[in-house]
Amino acid sequence: MSATGRDLPAAAAAGASPEVRREQRPSVMRMGLAPGRRAGGPNGPGEASGVEAEAARRQRTQVFLARVAVGLGILVLWQACAATLAPGYIARPLGVLGQVPAVFGDRSFWSAAGSTLLAVVEGLIIAVVIGTVIGLIMGRLRDVDRALRLYVDSFYAMPLVALVPLLTVWFGYTPLTRLVVVVIEAVLPIIFSVAEGARSLPAQFTDVARTYHAPWWRVWAGIVLPASLPYLLGGIDLAIGRALVGAVVAEFIASLNGLGYYILFNVRSFQENRAILALVLLVVFALAVRGLVSLFVRRALPWYRAG
């Protein structure tokens, strides 16, 4: 059966049969945590015959061209509107391109980039450690879960950026504030996901451990932790976005050296084109980290994908 991406009523009327081709969801949209679907006919990957493979190739080129067309269209529209309607300091594609050598050759840009990205990575690592521990405990010990539930739920439900002003009072306008923000933003989805993973550990697994009289630390390290790993990775995926938002807000408010502040500063100095490049770097970083996590899942956790 054709998986996704069929046109709805319009193509349904054309009566394309399910046996013809199967589409793959683009890998960038998947976390890699869902069981992978492979291209090919109903009987598996090897089946695609000459004509079908040709049709698939044609479709891929069509999609590629459409994507390029949309991208170019957006850029052209942006440039045109900015050039004709907006004041000169508004960012525009050609302007951005023009600033590339200036920005990428600027040492302070890279120092800002490093500052932000390092803070995010540092914060993520700390959050993973803390979050995993708390999540595992909450997942397996019902009493602790009940005691902490109120706080975890509340912090998860609130917009954590609302804490930034308070944190600046406590930690000052320093990089520490940003780190604390990142840690808090990242730790919550991780606690949630790991707790869920630990909680939904199939009883069979612990039963096996008990029949073999495994000591408690073996149960935790050898069973609970690996079984929770997919959930942890899901939590990390969520945490990355939140961490970036937190870092940028902290930099805005506390005027810290970083990509966020670089954007703010350059926009205020009517150098929007440079700011756009910083924004691009932020997006690239976000996609790269998520891609890495996804890759890690595919390579290191094939057993989960099969399950």
Place this chain on the structure above:
Amino acid sequence: MTRPRARAVLGHRRALLGYAAGIAVGVVAWQLIGLHSANFVFVPLTTTLSSLGNLISDGSLPSALASSFSVYAVGVALAIVAGAVTGMLFARRALLRKAFEPYLVALYATPMVALIPFLLALIGYGFWPKVIVVFLFSFFPVEFATQRGAQSLAPELLDVARAFRTSEHQIWRHVVIPYTLPYLMTGVRQALARGLVGMISAEFFLSAGGLGSLLITQSEQFDTGDMLAVTLIITLIGVILMAIGRTFERRFARWRVTS
């Protein structure tokens, strides 16, 4: 009492004890830490609550709430409508969807906060810029969830509809929309949370008025008692919105086995 029933009652009591213990520890800790630290660092729970009372009575909190709420409601409502329509449209037209896909993914991954300075430069302060920020935060989860939902409709079900000679608009009414609704609700739940972040962030930078703006002013005056009070209210709002979101999600997912 029979043994299983006794165990159940004990289990119930133990659960309540767990929750109560958590709350009690929190309350006590708040009070103690507050009493033993300087006023600009932390204040006791009692002081926080009295600050809350003051903020309500002098009108600053109610007016901030009104301002925040109007921005939030308009932004999120627009995002839900736009996201649902776009999501279903993209599910309907595969080529259109695939063409825009990489850009949507990039936008979804963008920390929207970073766009605020650009918006400020482009359209300035005020109500509509804040609404746009909230919209940008809330739109993508709705679009993404709706699209994924509508896409996942099993082709067999469309065959069933066609076999019974269902007309185009009836397919939307009886098949596509009912099927997609639960997915939309998941997106709405996420949008409610993200919209709140957008609202606060926008209020930090795009105007006087609103809870976020209130926080900034208070932080500049090291008014920690007031800040904690406002933060408490914001937390309460967040919890309520999450509950609303989850209720909607559950209500519309009654027919789903894996929800």
Place this chain on the structure above:
Amino acid sequence: MTQPAGAPLIHVDQLSKRYGDRTVMSGVSFDVGTCEIVSIVGPSGCGKTTLLRCVAGLTPPSGGAVSIAGHVVTEPPEGVGVVFQHFGLFPWKTVSGNVAYGLTVRGMPRRETEPRVRELIGMVGLEGFEHAYPHQLSGGMQQRAGLARALAIEPRLLLMDEPFASLDAQTRDLLQLEMLRILDQRPTATIFVTHSIDEAVLMGDRVVILTASRALCTTSLTSGYPGPEGGRPWTATGSGSSAITCGRSS
């Protein structure tokens, strides 16, 4: 258009279907009478489902044609009820909602569909489950609902695509007999697709065998095969397609 009594309701003529350079079936021809149950049996990949989809108007054939009461099928025709292998119930509708579906999309108001739905739910043995959702039902119950849905529109042709293949053995046996009982009460021209020869022989008045040789399918008709014990000696009487009724002969 009037049909002389006894003329076949369905006429499949040299039907073939190709996907690219892959031929799924070719040269398939057979007839189905007004009150006949014709079983179609063949190995997997032989195009049985494709054949059914062509008759249902869901897939256009590459060659040949299907005609129902003289009209060539180009899109889903009137009065055809389909029962799907994987039930195909809409998960967001209750059992009643699903059974009424064919009538609802015809514009029939609730007050008219309700009695019919109730009757059918009773006929297939799902009393009490009117307001249940499909995911709350077992496979056998879902297929009963699927059958009820197909029968609700009072079809002149029933198409069944391996309807019991997704069920466990016991449920399958049960439902086979249920089906025959229901079709006794409401005789309808039926095309029943299956991969099981036993089932084909049990369910059908006639059996059409699709064979695969090199992914090409041809038909060999075995006609006059008696139905289950006691037979099912239906004949068609009357004239004009709307006046044809089915009755047991002595």
